[in-house]
Amino acid sequence: MTRIDLPLAEAVAAPIPAAPSPPPPPPKGPAFGLRLATGLIGVLLAVLLAGFNEHTTEMALADIKGQLHIGHDEGTWIIALFEAFNISAMAFAPWCSVTFSIRRLTIVMTGMVGVLGLAAPFMPNLGALLILRTLQGFACGCLPPMLMTVALRFLPPNIKVYGLGAYALTATFGPNLGVPLAGFWFEYVGWQFLFWQIVPLCVISMICVAWGLPQDPLRLERFRQFDWRGLLTGLPAICSLVIALEQGDRLDWFRSPLITHLFCGGGFLFILFIINEWFHPLPFFRIQLLKQxxxxxxxxxxxxxLVLCVVTIEIPSVYLEEVRGYRPIQTAPIALILAVPQLVALPLVSALCNIRKVDCRIVLMAGLAIQGASYWLGTWIDSDWVRENFYIVQLMQVVSQPMMVISILMLATMGLGPADGPFISGMFNMTKGFANAIAAGVIAALLRRREQYHSTMLLDIYGYNQNALDGMGDPTSTLLAPHIADPDRLTWNTQVLLHGKVAEQSLVLACADIYYVMIGLCAAFIVLNLVLPQRVYPPRAPSVSTPAK
Structure with a gap:
């Protein structure tokens, strides 16, 4: 008989211990349904009305200045201060949303936007209006980060890409609707509605958010680690840089001591802000995300x-206003033909990018290529163009803009965890705000410089051609007048005609130059996206496997 060792026998006879139970799953948020969808729509509406408030008053600034008897230089500060605090708020709003809850912050800031908009036409002087617009800019800036945070947190994986498409509306649909709204309110209703248009939308948004979004608890203990150094360096840095970009072209950039000090001081503080955010335990930005x-x-x-998107609406508007003398209401179809189809194009592109076999990097590069092709058509611009000549350019961008924006959103968010949502939202929205400010400053500077260059060259050509004609004894000139080279022989009407024609042609050539620059920008970022990003896939809900019997 085989002898069995006692320890081995006891081990065989002992019962097998049960496997340890898995840890409890993390608490889930509310199930996605009608109520939560209503809350998401309320946040989307809040973000759109913030964009309407920004772009409508910007487009109708000349009319507002006329109604309030404000000069040009003073009126530019209405936009500059609004933009400065609007972009600053985008940087700090995600931290506040975690501390006070998305629901509370959205309702309070939306209500603040509506109340200030209601009071805006009754401001007694420019100083009061500037303070009001500063506060309203801060409130408007708190809203866009909420939409991305809500979409990343509450939407089920299978439809999360569609939530990103809804956020893309704020970059494509909202800004392009500002022009027609500005023209409609001023021409047919009253200039006060440039400010009042948002009031009913604020009420609807607050009701939807209050009913639809869940209420998170207050987390006031986060103030124990509040990033005071980040606030004291970041807020003045962002405001200084944005004001410098907004006022730079008017004050001739670095020839102005104010612009020089704003750029140098703002840049230094911004570097300190970035260094502080890298090391702070509870930062506003998680700079380490840039390693990805x-x-x-x-x-x-x-x-x-976003620079491309600004050019898309800015160049046709400037051309039609300066060369054709259009009012905002007459340029409205240019913006509408770009804005309204986005309501269809964005869901279609979202559905395309939600297919696992589709690489969003290819979609992005295709969008950049289509955008560049539309600008190539724009380089054909001449002084005979009217509104209808821009339609084909805008229609091509109806396709390209959603392809670019949704693909960028997927690349930025699909590889991140839920805890990174507030951080990427703040970084994304502040980049968006800075890009708009940079675009406004750079395009204004390019238009002015290229217009001055072409004006000088055209006048030189006129003078050269006239001297040649005088030398040949030819009494006629095919350009403007038979005596352009001799200012003393020019009649007043001829001088006016010469000035108008040169200004018109200079602007047309400057617009074409900017289109060429944008083609180069599209090509550069096609090359960048060939090598830098890694492929991501649309999210999917985890499959539930049935336990083996």
Whole structure:
């Protein structure tokens, strides 16, 4: 008989211990349904009305200045201060949303926007209006980060890409609707409605958010680690840089001591802000996210795409206003043909990018290529163009803009965890705000410089041609007048005609130059996105496997 060792026998006879129970799953948020969808719509409406308030008053600034008897230089501060605090709020709002809850912050800031908009036409002087617009800019800036945070947190994985498409409306649909709204309110209703248009939308948004979004608890203990150094360096840095960008072209950039001090001081404080955010235990920005190739590529490409979007609406508006004498209401179809189809194009592109076999990097590069092709058509611009000549350019961008924006959003967010949502939202929205400010400053500077260059060259050509004609004894000139080279022989009407024609042609050539620059920008970012980002896939709900019997 085989002898069995006692320890081995006891081990065989002992019962097998039960496997340890898995840890409890993390608490889930509310199930997605009608109530939560209503809350998301309320946040989307709040973000859109913030964009309407910004872009409508910007487009109708000349009319507002006329009604309030404000000069040009003073009126520019209405936009500059609004933009400065609008972009600053985007940087700090995600921290506040975690501390006070998304629901509370959205309702309070939306209500603040509505109340200030209601009071805006009754301001007694320019100083009061500037203070009001500063506060309203801060409140408006708190709203866009909420939409991305809500979409990343509450939407089920299978439809999360559609939530990103809804956020893309704020970059494509909202800004382009500002022009027709500005023209409609001023021409047919009353200039006060440039400020009052948002009031009913604020009420609807607050009701939807209050009923639809869940209420998170207050987390006031976060103030124990509040990033005071980040606030004291970041807020003045962002405000200084944005004001410098907004006022730079008017004050001739670095020839102005104010612009020089704003750029140098703001840049120094911004570097300190970035260093502080890197080491702070509870920062406003998680700068370490920039180590991820997709995040850094997305922020760079987003800045470029928003510059392209500003050019898309700015160049036709400037041309039609300066060359054709159009009012905002007459340029409205240019913006509407770009804005309204986005309501269809964005869901379609979202559905395309939600297919697992589709690489969103290819969609992004295709969008950049289509955008560049539309600008190539824009380089054909001449002084005979009217509103209808821009339609084909705008229609091509109806396709390209959603392809670019949704792909960028996917690259930026699909590789991140839920805890990174507030951080990427703040970085994304502040980049968006800075890009708009940079676009406004750079395009204004390019238009002015290229217009001055072409004006000088055209006058030189006129003088050269006239001297040649005089030398040949030819009494006629095919350009403007038979005596352009001799100012003393020019009649007043001829001088006016010469000035008008040169100014018109200079602006047309400057617009064409900017289109060429944008083609180069599209090509550069196609090359960048060939090498930098890594592929991401649309999210999917985890499959539930049945236990083996």
């Amino acid at each position: 190739r997709n995040v850094s590529d997305s922020l760079l490409t987003l800045a470029a795409v």
